[in-house]
Amino acid sequence: MAASYVQVDRLRRKAQLYESLTDQDSRRWEGKLRTARAKLERAQAGLQATGLTLPEDVVLKVQDLCMYFGGIRAVDGLSFQVKKGEIFGLIGPNGAGKTTVFNCITQFYKPTSGTICFENKSGQVVDLNREKVHDVILHGIVRTFQNVEVVREVTVLENLLIAGHRQYTSNLIQQALHLPILKREEQLIRERALQVLDFMGLTGYKDWYAMGLPYGVLKKIEIARTLMCDPQLIILDEPAAGLNDTETAELAGLIRNIQKEYRCTILLVEHDMGLVMDICHTVCAISFGRLLAIGTPAQVQADPGVQSAYLGVSEEV
Amino acid sequence: MQKRKSRIQAFLSHPLSQIILFVLILAVIQLLSAAGLISNSLVFAIGNTLIYAVIAIGFCLLLGYSGLASLGTAGFIGLGAYSAFYVMQEFGMPYIVALLATLVVSIVIGVVVGFISLRIEGIYLAILTLGLAEILRNLLMAMKSTVQIEIEKIRLFGLLMDTRGGYFLILVTFAVLFWLTANLIDSPTGRAMLAMKNSTSAAQAMGISLMKYRLLAFVISTVFAAVGGLLYMMYVRTMTTATSTLLTLTTSLNILGAVIIGGAKSLWGTTFGVFIIYGIQSMFLSRIPFFIENPAFMTMVTGVLIILVVMFFPGGFAQIAVQLRQRLKQIAAKKGKEGGSDGG
Amino acid sequence: MFAAFVNTICGSLLTVCITCLATFAVTLIFKTSTTTNFAQGSIAALGCYVTAELFGTFDLPVWIGVFPGIVVGILVGLFVDVVIFRNGKNVNALGKQIITMGLVSLIFGGIPLIFGNPEAIPFEPFYNTVKMGTTPNFLIPFLGGELVLSKHAVLCAAITAVILAGLFLLLKFSKWGLAVRATAANEFTAELMGINSYAITAASWAIAGALGVLAAVMYAGGGTRIGPSFMTTIQVNAFLAGILGGFSTFHGPIVGAVCIPVAANCVGFLANFPGLSGITRWNMVIVYALMLVVILIKPQGLLGKPVVKKV
Numbered sequence: 023m024a025a026s027y028v029q030v031d032r033l034r035r036k037a038q039l040y041e042s043l044t045d046q047d048s049r050r051w052e053g054k055l056r057t058a059r060a061k062l063e064r065a066q067a068g069l070q071a072t073g074l075t076l077p078e079d080v081v082l083k084v085q086d087l088c089m090y091f092g093g094i095r096a097v098d099g100l101s102f103q104v105k106k107g108e109i110f111g112l113i114g115p116n117g118a119g120k121t122t123v124f125n126c127i128t129q130f131y132k133p134t135s136g137t138i139c140f141e142n143k144s145g146q147v148v149d150l151n152r153e154k155v156h157d158v159i160l161h162g163i164v165r166t167f168q169n170v171e172v173v174r175e176v177t178v179l180e181n182l183l184i185a186g187h188r189q190y191t192s193n194l195i196q197q198a199l200h201l202p203i204l205k206r207e208e209q210l211i212r213e214r215a216l217q218v219l220d221f222m223g224l225t226g227y228k229d230w231y232a233m234g235l236p237y238g239v240l241k242k243i244e245i246a247r248t249l250m251c252d253p254q255l256i257i258l259d260e261p262a263a264g265l266n267d268t269e270t271a272e273l274a275g276l277i278r279n280i281q282k283e284y285r286c287t288i289l290l291v292e293h294d295m296g297l298v299m300d301i302c303h304t305v306c307a308i309s310f311g312r313l314l315a316i317g318t319p320a321q322v323q324a325d326p327g328v329q330s331a332y333l334g335v336s337e338e339v
Numbered sequence: 340m341q342k343r344k345s346r347i348q349a350f351l352s353h354p355l356s357q358i359i360l361f362v363l364i365l366a367v368i369q370l371l372s373a374a375g376l377i378s379n380s381l382v383f384a385i386g387n388t389l390i391y392a393v394i395a396i397g398f399c400l401l402l403g404y405s406g407l408a409s410l411g412t413a414g415f416i417g418l419g420a421y422s423a424f425y426v427m428q429e430f431g432m433p434y435i436v437a438l439l440a441t442l443v444v445s446i447v448i449g450v451v452v453g454f455i456s457l458r459i460e461g462i463y464l465a466i467l468t469l470g471l472a473e474i475l476r477n478l479l480m481a482m483k484s485t486v487q488i489e490i491e492k493i494r495l496f497g498l499l500m501d502t503r504g505g506y507f508l509i510l511v512t513f514a515v516l517f518w519l520t521a522n523l524i525d526s527p528t529g530r531a532m533l534a535m536k537n538s539t540s541a542a543q544a545m546g547i548s549l550m551k552y553r554l555l556a557f558v559i560s561t562v563f564a565a566v567g568g569l570l571y572m573m574y575v576r577t578m579t580t581a582t583s584t585l586l587t588l589t590t591s592l593n594i595l596g597a598v599i600i601g602g603a604k605s606l607w608g609t610t611f612g613v614f615i616i617y618g619i620q621s622m623f624l625s626r627i628p629f630f631i632e633n634p635a636f637m638t639m640v641t642g643v644l645i646i647l648v649v650m651f652f653p654g655g656f657a658q659i660a661v662q663l664r665q666r667l668k669q670i671a672a673k674k675g676k677e678g679g680s681d682g683g
Numbered sequence: 684m685f686a687a688f689v690n691t692i693c694g695s696l697l698t699v700c701i702t703c704l705a706t707f708a709v710t711l712i713f714k715t716s717t718t719t720n721f722a723q724g725s726i727a728a729l730g731c732y733v734t735a736e737l738f739g740t741f742d743l744p745v746w747i748g749v750f751p752g753i754v755v756g757i758l759v760g761l762f763v764d765v766v767i768f769r770n771g772k773n774v775n776a777l778g779k780q781i782i783t784m785g786l787v788s789l790i791f792g793g794i795p796l797i798f799g800n801p802e803a804i805p806f807e808p809f810y811n812t813v814k815m816g817t818t819p820n821f822l823i824p825f826l827g828g829e830l831v832l833s834k835h836a837v838l839c840a841a842i843t844a845v846i847l848a849g850l851f852l853l854l855k856f857s858k859w860g861l862a863v864r865a866t867a868a869n870e871f872t873a874e875l876m877g878i879n880s881y882a883i884t885a886a887s888w889a890i891a892g893a894l895g896v897l898a899a900v901m902y903a904g905g906g907t908r909i910g911p912s913f914m915t916t917i918q919v920n921a922f923l924a925g926i927l928g929g930f931s932t933f934h935g936p937i938v939g940a941v942c943i944p945v946a947a948n949c950v951g952f953l954a955n956f957p958g959l960s961g962i963t964r965w966n967m968v969i970v971y972a973l974m975l976v977v978i979l980i981k982p983q984g985l986l987g988k989p990v991v992k993k994v
């Protein structure tokens with residue numbers, strides 16, 4: 023029987039949940055654990071190989087990506103690779119198509135053409151263009167937004183629970199009846215959210231409503247949300263926008279910390295060159311949807327094409 | 340003393356105990372009327388109002404949590420009412436079969452219309468459901484202009500559902516649906532809906548399928564509306580579609596008004612809103628000559644209240660109540676402090 | 684048989700005109716205020732009541748009485764935009780939608796209080812006043828049969844054609860039209876470009892109110908009984924027309940507004956065939972289902988363009 027990645031992921035979580043329940047009360051849950059494991063194995067066997075491969079150390083490979091809006095070529099034949107565990111910066115002048123690239127990777131836009139291959143949490147290489155926008159997170163890709171998109175009507179803690187949405191396996195009936203299995207699940211995810219809040223230094227804001235919190239805190243909540251989802255690749259869209267110098271310095275440390283602690287890859291768009299040059303291992307410069315230069319921060323900085331794109335070409339040479 | 344007080348508070352703040360308390364009070368009212376202490380018509384009006392409360396609770400989930408508006412409520416009430424009529428009166432089947440038929444019909448139509456309109460944009464839902472409700476009303480009216488069920492035909496597990504039995508059935512239905520909805524709200528589903536209402540992009544990035552949860556909220560609201568229609572036929576037993584306002588746009592707007600005025604994010608607020616819009620009218624105003632001559636007066640008041648609440652109090656009465664309680668607490672705390680310093 | 688079919692289509696002429704006017708009004712507001720104005724029909728009904736009152740009580744002919752009615756429509760439209768929308772605390776798209784629903788309630792309840800609950804309100808079609816003979820219909824010999832065209836419908840069609848042509852020319856070529864299109868595309872950018880988007884949305888509400896009342900007077904003149912909710916069907920069709928044609932353009936909804944009444948009459952025509960006599964009660968259901976199929980295949984509408992949302 024063919025199974026999709028979404029199903030397998032759900033069954034895996036279900037098995038994990040029953041494992042934790044079995045630890046508490048083995049007699050009651052053992053049987054369910056066994057069935058869950060059997061189902062998982064069957065589904066895993068049915069999971070079709072994608073037939074895609076990536077080089078050993080590469081996690082994301084964007085190949086000939088094009089995104090046209092009517093006549094506007096926002097991204098035009100862009101290719102780059104992101105290595106595992108690096109902090110990768112995407113830079114370019116305003117309107118270069120940076121955010122469009124992010125939107126293509128996270129499937130908010132369906133690219134006009136090109137492929138985006140990604141090695142997900144379970145080591146399988148997938149073509150992201152085949153995934154729905156809300157399933158991308160299951161592969162371990164989470165993002166933040168340029169203009170902060172926090173759920174303002176709920177508390178900070180609940181924002182993190184929302185981020186953990188796909189980790190719940192309870193079905194509608196279990197939720198409507200508040201069965202013990204949902205409560206256990208809720209407890210596990212809540213514990214995890216508290217850990218993340220602690221890591222981000224947000225514990226004090228736990229029960230505050232997001233509405234009316236200062237901008238810097240909202241930005242932190244967005245980053246905290248990405249950490250709720252076993253991230254493999256975190257995509258940050260202008261994380262330093264609107265922050266002052268101290269906050270930016272703090273952010274640099276935080277991003278490094280996240281990369282170390284969660285052993286994930288970080289991809290970011292940023293205008294603050296100081297930050298990019300400081301924390302990125304690789305920098306990719308684009309202009310008008312095309313690649314200008316890619317390499318270490320120093321290499322990109324020295325590239326004449328990049329300089330002219332940012333500063334304009336002098337008429338008299 | 341203090342400990343007992345906080346225990347009582349904890350008990351009262353749990354939705355399950357709240358709903359049980361509420362149902363017990365209303366059940367006692369019915370018993371009092373049986374003893375002749377309260378007029379039967381008042382009790383009948385309470386039962387009638389509770390039917391609208393069932394419908395409004397479903398709408399609360401749609402409007403307050405998913406941020407979607409539907410104008411098809413009346414159409415789905417009609418579906419429920421006519422399924423009740425055909426199943427119980429024409430085919431002579433018991434109440435349970437009518438319930439199943441209502442569920443199936445409302446879910447199927449809800450899924451089809453919801454899927455098509457939500458695929459485009461949330462704002463389209465109100466338009467397509469408005470169309471559906473108008474068309475359904477005309478269709479149902481053409482099929483049968485007056486529907487009437489004989490009292491002997493309404494049987495639940497062999498029990499005759501007369502006015503008293505019907506009242507208790509409404510109470511139980513309200514309690515069960517209220518509890519299920521409260522649970523759903525306090526679970527990943529409720530949070531996913533709120534996330535979607537606040538920011539569709541954030542919700543999608545967090546793995547929430549917009550279609551799944553929008554459709555879910557819409558279908559739940561349609562099912563509750565259809566169950567409301569079924570309860571109405573069970574309780575009132577007769578409806579002349581051409582003259583009754585039950586299946587017109589006014590009903591959809593009144594339900595919307597009840598939810599908005601009571602507080603779109605609060606189930607108790609919504610119940611309170613229903614009592615303002617339907618309860619006051621049917622329990623008290625229906626005896627005052629001015630309101631008998633001008634039955635539309637309350638509709639106008641509802642309209643004014645909707646506009647004012649959206650303009651100035653987006654949280655409705657529930658929000659006002661919370662703010663009042665906080666204010667009182669502050670005052671009490673101040674007084675307590677003063678009292679404490681006096682004592683020390 | 685063919686002549687009967689042509690007659691069926693001609694029979695929908697008046698409804699087509701009314702739906703077109705209402706649809707244009709709804710589309711204009713949808714594009715400039717990003718909301719669906721559910722009160723379109725009830726504002727129109729209110730204006731129509733004013734006209735009817737002037738006709739019934741003061742014997743003012745309908746073709747004069749329509750103007751005070753239109754003024755009322757304009758004033759209510761302006762009231763919604765200028766007084767209600769601008770003064771609410773952060774009223775979003777859903778909030779606006781709900782306010783218009785509240786307004787429906789307000790007008791539904793208000794009309795009986797102001798105008799009472801008469802059994803039937805006297806009204807007359809336009810042609811009574813322009814001396815077009817005493818018979819209500821033009822009879823034209825056609826393919827061995829007779830083509831029946833209501834004079835009222837023909838007159839309304841002419842008025843509608845002139846108004847719509849004027850509005851489309853204005854949209855296309857005038858400064859006002861450019862400003863409306865700019866506001867519709869992006870209100871914020873339009874403001875930065877020096878367009879007074881407040882004035883544009885207010886003007887749209889005024890125009891929508893006026894068109895609505897005109898449509899309602901035409902509808903009542905065609906013999907429909909006036910009531911607080913008598914425009915609901917037209918309004919429903921106007922919205923459906925907008926979705927069918929696609930709200931992203933101005934002409935798409937108009938195409939939809941022509942299609943829906945014609946399609947309804949065509950389905951009704953099937954009742955002439957043996958075994959299908961019961962179909963009339965289903966005709967709107969069938970049209971609605973057909974429309975659902977169309978937007979299932981083309982979600983942006985028949986003539987709409989897909990819109991990309993920016994995140």
